[in-house]
Amino acid sequence: MDLALLTRRSEYEWEIPRQGAMRVPAVIFASEPLIRDMDKKVYEQVTNVAMLPGIVEASYAMPDAHWGYGFPIGGVAAFDADEGGVISAGGVGFDISCGVRCLHTGLTRSHITAVEGRLADTLFARIPVGVGSTGLIRLSAEDMDAMLTGGARWAVERGWGLPRDLERIEESGQMLHAKPGAVSTRAKTRQRDELGTLGSGNHYLEIQEVTQLFDEQAAQCFGLRVGDIVVMIHCGSRGLGHQIGTEFLKQMAIDAPRYGISLPDRELACAPIASELGQQYLGAMRAAINCALANRQLLTHLVREVFAELLPQAALEVLYDVSHNTCKLEEHRIGGRTRTLYVHRKGATRAFGPGHPSLPDALRAVGQPVLIGGSMGTGSYVLAGNRQGESPAFSSACHGAGRAMSRHQAHKTWNGRQVVEELAARGIVVRSPSMRGIAEEAPGAYKDVSAVVDAAEAAGLARKVARLAPLVCVKG
Amino acid sequence: MSRWEHFPHGADVGVRGIGATKAEAFEQAALALIAVMADVATIEAREARPVECEAPDDELLLVEWLNAIVYLVAADKMLFSRFSVEIDGPRLEAQAWGERLDPPRHRPAVEIKGATYTMLRVAREGDSWIAQTVVDV
Numbered sequence: 246m247d248l249a250l251l252t253r254r255s256e257y258e259w260e261i262p263r264q265g266a267m268r269v270p271a272v273i274f275a276s277e278p279l280i281r282d283m284d285k286k287v288y289e290q291v292t293n294v295a296m297l298p299g300i301v302e303a304s305y306a307m308p309d310a311h312w313g314y315g316f317p318i319g320g321v322a323a324f325d326a327d328e329g330g331v332i333s334a335g336g337v338g339f340d341i342s343c344g345v346r347c348l349h350t351g352l353t354r355s356h357i358t359a360v361e362g363r364l365a366d367t368l369f370a371r372i373p374v375g376v377g378s379t380g381l382i383r384l385s386a387e388d389m390d391a392m393l394t395g396g397a398r399w400a401v402e403r404g405w406g407l408p409r410d411l412e413r414i415e416e417s418g419q420m421l422h423a424k425p426g427a428v429s430t431r432a433k434t435r436q437r438d439e440l441g442t443l444g445s446g447n448h449y450l451e452i453q454e455v456t457q458l459f460d461e462q463a464a465q466c467f468g469l470r471v472g473d474i475v476v477m478i479h480c481g482s483r484g485l486g487h488q489i490g491t492e493f494l495k496q497m498a499i500d501a502p503r504y505g506i507s508l509p510d511r512e513l514a515c516a517p518i519a520s521e522l523g524q525q526y527l528g529a530m531r532a533a534i535n536c537a538l539a540n541r542q543l544l545t546h547l548v549r550e551v552f553a554e555l556l557p558q559a560a561l562e563v564l565y566d567v568s569h570n571t572c573k574l575e576e577h578r579i580g581g582r583t584r585t586l587y588v589h590r591k592g593a594t595r596a597f598g599p600g601h602p603s604l605p606d607a608l609r610a611v612g613q614p615v616l617i618g619g620s621m622g623t624g625s626y627v628l629a630g631n632r633q634g635e636s637p638a639f640s641s642a643c644h645g646a647g648r649a650m651s652r653h654q655a656h657k658t659w660n661g662r663q664v665v666e667e668l669a670a671r672g673i674v675v676r677s678p679s680m681r682g683i684a685e686e687a688p689g690a691y692k693d694v695s696a697v698v699d700a701a702e703a704a705g706l707a708r709k710v711a712r713l714a715p716l717v718c719v720k721g
Numbered sequence: 722m723s724r725w726e727h728f729p730h731g732a733d734v735g736v737r738g739i740g741a742t743k744a745e746a747f748e749q750a751a752l753a754l755i756a757v758m759a760d761v762a763t764i765e766a767r768e769a770r771p772v773e774c775e776a777p778d779d780e781l782l783l784v785e786w787l788n789a790i791v792y793l794v795a796a797d798k799m800l801f802s803r804f805s806v807e808i809d810g811p812r813l814e815a816q817a818w819g820e821r822l823d824p825p826r827h828r829p830a831v832e833i834k835g836a837t838y839t840m841l842r843v844a845r846e847g848d849s850w851i852a853q854t855v856v857d858v
């Protein structure tokens with residue numbers, strides 16, 4: 246990106262001043278090297294989002310921002326329903342409530358060394374992964390609606406988890422005000438046998454080791470010590486969310502003129518929050534959030550079964566579960582008053598700070614765990630939210646490393662088998678049904694996750710707590 | 722002269738169909754879509770599925786068409802290797818020939834979440850038509 250297009254507000258904050266049809270300025274959080282490498286499309290997209298009706302404060306992009314659909318991936322924007330604010334299907338994305346769940350195992354590196362290979366093979370055999378895989382349960386129409394209303398709570402009530410898991414999940418495991426009736430038959434058909442599947446693409450399940458702590462107090466609160474083994478699960482709402490995204494994107498694109506919304510890009514398709522279409526999408530999207538929460542709960546159950554067999558001394562406890570493709574109704578202090586806003590985070594993670602009322606007692610003093618997935622060869626991070634009022638972008642942070650190269654280019658550049666062998670030589674065991682999928686997800690196709698996280702911390706978006714390194718990766 | 726190709730997008734893949742007619746370009750774009758998931762040469766045209774869709778303009782129709790194929794792949798667990806498309810104004814009618822997904826043989830790389838409106842274009846260029854968009858994987 247050309248730095249001449251931007252006004253530097255501070256070392257890690259770059260503004261695109263309000264101009265033309267922009268209603269608010271756009272702000273990108275990044276270090277100078279990250280912003281130089283950032284796709285010019287991020288500039289266009291973050292500027293376009295600033296033109297949407299009812300947008301509040303600014304259109305934001307996180308340090309891992311890259312070219313998305315309408316919104317940049319790594320985009321954050323909040324809208325006020327009382328000021329004609331909109332809700333955008335593109336601003337949430339196709340994989341509604343895609344997110345990360347982190348599980349403690351209660352084990353350290355020495356416990357798993359001897360069984361690492363078997364652990365990888367057993368997880369790969371038991372976790373439905375890759376194209377066309379199906380889950381262990383097939384949902385009836387009644388079960389489907391109950392799942393879409395109840396989320397992870399529904400799964401726990403069915404015996405797939407522990408009641409205490411729920412307090413470590415956003416929304417206590419259940420997104421309220423979901424409308425299963427707003428979800429089409431096609432979306433439900435697509436999901437019929439996909440619950441409890443990992444998916445493909447950038448989704449994964451990893452066994453990771455805590456290798457470094459940055460904030461001892463927060464790490465202690467999160468129960469993380471150097472050498473600890475955790476499980477990290479990255480996946481979303483599967484076919485149901487994809488179909489809801491597809492259908493509402495189209496309807497919003499067709500109906501936008503009827504609502505008097507002129508779109509700088511058709512992909513920004515949106516509807517007034519107060520409109521019937523806006524409310525239908527909101528209800529369907531919330532149902533998809535429940536689907537993602539239930540999905541990660543079922544996967545947690547499968548992981549627990551595998552550990553119970555191979556490492557019975559393990560006790561898998563949820564550290565946290567946070568989504569990075571959502572639109573949520575939240576209260577924020579803006580210009581000295583509290584406003585209720587619809588906050589879109591597309592490839593961005595909520596990062597509530599210490600004292601936030603939605604956090605469970607055990608986490609309230611430290612703040613919300615912010616789970617950042619890197620690429621399979623590098624590492625992941627656990628961050629914590631900063632105190633509200635001190636945290637910009639409506640308490641949001643980055644979500645991952647962000648791609649540096651297209652799948653097309655990665656597929657041409659790397660050979661999947663070679664990537665697996667190179668990682669194996671570095672002690673990382675990879676299992677995947679697709680070698681081409683591995684090539685497309687090669688570590689080199691991603692930005693440096695450490696540079697992204699360092700920029701997020703320096704910009705005040707969140708603070709670093711721990712770094713994790715992968716040992717086993719089951720890749721979709 | 723009909724053919725398909727992929728083009729790069731930041732995080733995902735662009736699919737482009739080129740043909741003598743708009744319908745042929747749509748057929749080729751669907752092949753490009755399937756090729757994101759698996760090698761088309763491994764897919765046998767054993768059974769047909771009818772597809773019908775409708776949209777207010779050519780570009781939205783392309784997205785509808787590709788998303789109809791994405792749906793069939795996901796809901797019926799099928800892959801396709803041959804398409805026959807007829808377009809009449811806002812309406813599209815087609816047959817898609819393929820077979821049930823067989824992972825060991827088809828070795829699918831990735832599933833497609835949906836066709837997007839990014840770099841979406843349906844247009845005549847000289848003697849041929851092109852139909853393209855980016856798909857989210």
